[in-house]
Amino acid sequence: MASFALPVNEVFETIQGEGFHTGVPAIFVRLQGCDVGCSWCDTKHTWQVLDSDKVEPELIIGASGDTARWAHLTAVQLLEQFQTLYKAKHVVITGGEPCMYDLTELSNTLIEAGYSVQIETSGTYPVKVANKAWVTVSPKVEMKGGKVVIEQALHRANEIKHPVARERDLTNLKNLLAGMTKNLDVLVCLQPISQQQRATDLCIETCIENNWRLSLQTHKFIGIE
Numbered sequence: 001m002a003s004f005a006l007p008v009n010e011v012f013e014t015i016q017g018e019g020f021h022t023g024v025p026a027i028f029v030r031l032q033g034c035d036v037g038c039s040w041c042d043t044k045h046t047w048q049v050l051d052s053d054k055v056e057p058e059l060i061i062g063a064s065g066d067t068a069r070w071a072h073l074t075a076v077q078l079l080e081q082f083q084t085l086y087k088a089k090h091v092v093i094t095g096g097e098p099c100m101y102d103l104t105e106l107s108n109t110l111i112e113a114g115y116s117v118q119i120e121t122s123g124t125y126p127v128k129v130a131n132k133a134w135v136t137v138s139p140k141v142e143m144k145g146g147k148v149v150i151e152q153a154l155h156r157a158n159e160i161k162h163p164v165a166r167e168r169d170l171t172n173l174k175n176l177l178a179g180m181t182k183n184l185d186v187l188v189c190l191q192p193i194s195q196q197q198r199a200t201d202l203c204i205e206t207c208i209e210n211n212w213r214l215s216l217q218t219h220k221f222i223g224i225e
């Protein structure tokens, strides 16, 4: 079967800094493209997929820095790089919004090669990924792009990791949870937006009240990618 290529912004090995898998060594594959439009997004350089930003694959693997550059890479090309360059056996496919693309072939290829796979998604696109993949949905409600969180993503989620700045974000989360008809015991994390103290205090208080987990973007505190 012809392997189709995905637009990759960066590939790097680090420690998962967010959610249930915080602390796990991981290879990150950041895909280019997102039309959700979160004003506080910390990866805005991935929003547009411009031909003028397309480069050769060798400029992407292991490169660092927040640029809009991207290259087409196939599942086999990525797997070969992982097996040559990295030790981690957990792969996080993120973006940009990775579920703009069909991730089934990439995730199946990696799982068959012995990797665990996790997807970081906004929940605004159907999640097309291997059944064994871990899906982290970070619901994006009332963002500029006007997209809505879809039921299929919430029902496929292994964890819901909600970004919180103020009370309204908690109300939005509780409305999403109340509307779910399946996956009712999904794991819930709260993630303060941009490490704001008021948001962090609100998350701590709410996690204790609801027995939810706190997700702190630990990589930003210890200065790793």
Ligand SMILES: C[S@@+](CC[C@H](N)C(=O)[O-])C[C@H]1O[C@@H](n2cnc3c(N)ncnc32)[C@H](O)[C@@H]1O
Pocket: 034, 040, 041, 042, 043, 094, 095, 096, 097, 098, 120, 121, 122, 123, 137, 138, 161, 163, 191, 192, 193, 194, 195, 217
């Ligand atoms: C950059 S997004 C990419 C994946 C996908 N588009 C999504 O939003 O889940 C990865 C994670 O970073 C979170 N995030 C982005 N900017 C953030 C910020 N300023 N503060 C806290 N979390 C942020 C998102 O909520 C998401 O959980």
Ligand SMILES: Nc1nc2[nH]cc(C(=O)O)c2c(=O)[nH]1
Pocket: 014, 015, 016, 017, 018, 043, 094, 095, 120, 219, 224, 225
């Ligand atoms: N260390 C680290 N952990 C992360 N977890 C989710 C991330 C993301 O940008 O999707 C991320 C990231 O950018 N770095």
Ligand code: SF4
Pocket: 034, 035, 036, 037, 038, 041, 042, 043, 044, 095, 096, 097, 122, 140
């Ligand atoms: S959905 Fe994710 S990548 Fe897109 S703008 Fe929001 S936080 Fe950024």
Ligand SMILES: [Mg+2]
Pocket: 042, 043
């Ligand atoms: Mg990040």
